[in-house]
Amino acid sequence: MSDAVNTETIPLNVNTEPVEVENDEHGVSRRELVMKGVIGGVCLAYTAAVGYPVYRYLNSPVEKAASVAAVKEVTLDGADTLPIGTAMVFKFGTHPALLIHHDDGSWVALDAVCTHLGCTVQYDKGQKKITCACHGGVFDAKTGKNIAGPPPKPLPVYAVKVEKGKVQVTRA
Ligand code: FES
Secondary structure, eight states, X not given: OOOOOOOOOOOOOOOXXXXXXXXXXXXXXXXXXXXXXXXXXXXXXXXXXXXXXXXHHHTSHHHXXXXXXXXXXXXXETGGGOOTTEEEEEEETTEEEEEEEOTTSOEEEEEOBOTTTOOBOEEETTTTEEEETTTTEEEETTTOOEEESXXXXXXXXXXXXXXXXXXXXXXX
16 A cells, blocks of 8 residues: 555646537437527517507406496396485496485486596495595485596496386496
8 A cells, every 4th residue: 555646647638529418318408498498488578579568458448448338237136125225336347336225215326436536436325425435526426426526527327227126227
C-alpha cells in the first residue's frame, strides 16, 4: 500500500462535436419538448387574443340587456295570496323584480334594479315607497317614478294579471 499521491495529469477533452441528445422513453428530445411548449404557448396566446373580445361581447351590457328583454312573461304560482300591504321579490329574466300588493288592493310589478348604479331596490312598506339603500334613491311604489336621490330614471313597470292560483307579470 502506498501513500503516494497520484499526480497524473488528465487531459481535458473538450468535445466540439454536436452532442447527441438523448430521447426519453417516448422518443421525445428536450428540444422537441421545448418547441412543443413554445407552440402551445403561442396557440394559447392566440386563443386568448381571439376569445377575449368574443367573451367581452357576450358579457357586454348590450347583450345582457338583450337577454333580459328576451323574457316577456313570468308566472308566479301562488302569488295571488300575497297579503295586502306587502311585496315579494321574484326574478324576471336575469333581473330581480318586485311584486307589490298595495293597501287599496291594486297590484304593481316593477324592475328592482336601481336606475342609478344598479343596486337592488326594496319595498319599504312603512313609507309605501321603493328605496335603494346604496345612495338613498327613492321611487314611487305605484308608478316607479324616481322621486328622490340620484336615480336618473323611473323603474320599468310591468303589466300584472292576477288569476286564481297565480299572478302573471308581463313586460309592457
Ligand atoms: S344605486 Fe340606487 S341610488 Fe345609487
